[in-house]
Amino acid sequence: MVAGMNASTSPDVGGPTWSADQVGRVAAPLREQVATLVRDAILGFKLQPGQRLVERELVEQLGVSRPTVREVLRQLAAEGLVTVVPQRGAIVTTLTAEDAADIYEMRASLEALAVQRFVQRATPEQVAELRVAVDEIARTADSSDPLDQLQAKDRFYEVLFRGCGSEPLQQTLAGLQARVRLLRATSLAEAGRPAQAAAELSAVVDAVEAGDAERAAAACAAHVQNASRTALARLRAEAEEKAGD
Amino acid sequence: MVAGMNASTSPDVGGPTWSADQVGRVAAPLREQVATLVRDAILGFKLQPGQRLVERELVEQLGVSRPTVREVLRQLAAEGLVTVVPQRGAIVTTLTAEDAADIYEMRASLEALAVQRFVQRATPEQVAELRVAVDEIARTADSSDPLDQLQAKDRFYEVLFRGCGSEPLQQTLAGLQARVRLLRATSLAEAGRPAQAAAELSAVVDAVEAGDAERAAAACAAHVQNASRTALARLRAEAEEKAGD
DNA sequence: CGGACAATATTGTCTGACAGTCTGACGATC
DNA sequence: GATCGTCAGACTGTCAGACAATATTGTCCG
Structure with missing residues (x-):
């Protein structure tokens, strides 16, 4: 159930220490909650600049579907918090x-x-x-x-x-x-x-x-x-x- | 106000004056092409401010799937060209x-x-x-x-x-x-x-x-x-x- | 004539799947 | 032994279909 990726990605991502297992179905749109969650994770440096954000891992850790994750990544990209590299996926933006x-x-x-x-x-x-x-x-x-x-x-x-x-x-x-x-x-x-x-x-x-x-x-x-x-x-x-x- | 501030309910998808029937599968990501298409339509006033953008219509007129359309709308919303109202959908942004x-x-x-x-x-x-x-x-x-x-x-x-x-x-x-x-x-x-x-x-x-x-x-x-x-x-x-x- | 209720339209989200592309490693050859 | 080519795996990009939740609309009744 947890991401036990074989040694291909960064070996040090550890467990999903920042994820939330419950994103309760309240009034607010789900993707807003997810966006807030990921945004806070980035701003709290639980996700470090340059780190890859793999869609499937986010799906598993956040408990939402892939379309939702993709919309969130797109939104965060527009906010400048993540950078999307075509054909390669999203990474946490690194500021020079x-x-x-x-x-x-x-x-x-x-x-x-x-x-x-x-x-x-x-x-x-x-x-x-x-x-x-x-x-x-x-x-x-x-x-x-x-x-x-x-x-x-x-x-x-x-x-x-x-x-x-x-x-x-x-x-x-x-x-x-x-x-x-x-x-x-x-x-x-x-x-x-x-x-x-x-x-x-x-x-x-x-x-x-x-x-x-x-x-x-x-x-x-x-x-x-x-x-x-x-x-x-x-x-x-x-x-x-x-x-x- | 009559039923149609937008003539969108017309089932005649044969002649949307602004859509493109071919979004050729070239190298650029499909959603970029679609985003450009819709963006140009807005900037060219083929889609008027305040007009509703119904996902299903866009799907039909653009020939792409709904997830793609949704990502595009999300992106244009981030650019400020469309305004997304929760549970109601997207409309072309009206500037005061x-x-x-x-x-x-x-x-x-x-x-x-x-x-x-x-x-x-x-x-x-x-x-x-x-x-x-x-x-x-x-x-x-x-x-x-x-x-x-x-x-x-x-x-x-x-x-x-x-x-x-x-x-x-x-x-x-x-x-x-x-x-x-x-x-x-x-x-x-x-x-x-x-x-x-x-x-x-x-x-x-x-x-x-x-x-x-x-x-x-x-x-x-x-x-x-x-x-x-x-x-x-x-x-x-x-x-x-x-x-x- | 106004308000409550039902029918409809549309969004929000999930599941599953497949093709295209990039990465990295393994093996073959010089 | 080193370099190059090929191949498998990993991800993203995209599609199709489906279902629940909610807003809008239209209608009917008081």
């Missing part, structure tokens, strides 16, 4: 340092735009929600569990994107967001970075509350650039480390 | 004036970034290609066939995106690009706009050739903003027209 730099620059531009829209369009309730979210980030900054930090950040951006009231903007940023999360784990691992990030985002919300779209956008861009510097420095250090192996 | 405004703003930011990258990374050959592409746009500006104009523009952006040497940037912009093409048909329909657009893009390439990333980015952003103004004015006029009906 250059990719990371570009992603951060896109974020800087687009999130600044999103914040401006938020100032223009969001309801007072949504502004309040944003404040709550940023407080949550500050509270988890000291937490030893990086997962808490990531979730708090996700929550913040969820509120932000929803409040900017633009389907295309939301969709595009969500696509980036998925890739960013991979990098965020890197930048947040830096000592002191979480607290600094919380302060920067708080500045953003200050400007939002003041209704100053310009300043909010600038603060947001500055935040992303800081995160970029931190993450890139670390990524390059890791790359050197690996090269030295 | 606000959506259009946001898309143009995103383009302004991201294409400026792309141009900067192009200046930094593109080879001299690619710069030359870009010049050729922009000349082609200028040449087709007088053409009465809007399709020629669109293709020339596509070519220009293809060169630009490829030359900026960033997979994530390319993918994100391509996603926007698909939606933009829908709008481009609108802005180019304005008298005199094609020639002006050609001049603006030529200015971009001038800056690129001079190696001035700053100026190139600014010129690019300016171009998009002009296109935005034109398209938005027209879209709002059309909206009023429709409201008057």
Whole structure:
């Protein structure tokens, strides 16, 4: 019942340590649940970059049929989390340092735009929600569990994107967001970075509350650039480390 | 509202004006061919915004199986060309004036970034290609066939995106690009706009050739903003027209 | 005339199967 | 002994058919 592949694939995949045996038939479409499952596995590094995603193994581990698995892989490919090589299948996307730099620059531009829209369009309730979210980030900054930090950040951006009231903007940023999360784990691992990030985002919300779209956008861009510097420095250090192996 | 906002219930599959009866089994994956076919149909307004895309009809008209159709719809949904409503199926995405405004703003930011990258990374050959592409746009500006104009523009952006040497940037912009093409048909329909657009893009390439990333980015952003103004004015006029009906 | 119920249409998902292609290994030959 | 060619296995790409779940539509009754 479990995948005991003969020695052809990578020998170290071990058991399906990340799979879920139950994907209960609730209201949400099955493929959404599966997509979320696989996405979280990738973002939680339970599936490592470069690792092959063999359809049949996913079918067995997830307990869904192949068409469903294929639709999920297609969707994740569109999100940029997996890369599909024709005739060879899907692998978990590997981001280079250059990719990371570009992603951060896109974020800087687009999130600044999103914040401006938020100032223009969001309801007072949504502004309040944003404040709550940023407080949550500050509270988890000291937490030893990086997962808490990531979730708090996700929550913040969820509120932000929803409040900017633009389907295309939301969709595009969500696509980036998925890739960013991979990098965020890197930048947040830096000592002191979480607290600094919380302060920067708080500045953003200050400007939002003041209704100053310009300043909010600038603060947001500055935040992303800081995160970029931190993450890139670390990524390059890791790359050197690996090269030295 | 009568039974048919779409004449799709007609069993006469003999003459769908946009489908292709032959999707020749060549090297490219079948679903790519199908995706291109449907995408072109949408961008060519053979499938109108809001129109339902029923899986079974697509199966019949395209001559492929349902799993393939579903994967294609999923992919186009990721590109933003169709909107999938759970339990109800896919419809051709309808862009509101606000959506259009946001898309143009995103383009302004991201294409400026792309141009900067192009200046930094593109080879001299690619710069030359870009010049050729922009000349082609200028040449087709007088053409009465809007399709020629669109293709020339596509070519220009293809060169630009490829030359900026960033997979994530390319993918994100391509996603926007698909939606933009829908709008481009609108802005180019304005008298005199094609020639002006050609001049603006030529200015971009001038800056690129001079190696001035700053100026190139600014010129690019300016171009998009002009296109935005034109398209938005027209879209709002059309909206009023429709409201008057 | 409005609302509840039944018929229909369509999506969501599964099972099973087969062809095409790529990988990797084994064996043959130089 | 090394290189090359062939061959088997592994996966993906695609198809066909089927069934349950759900939304939509149309009709009938109060």
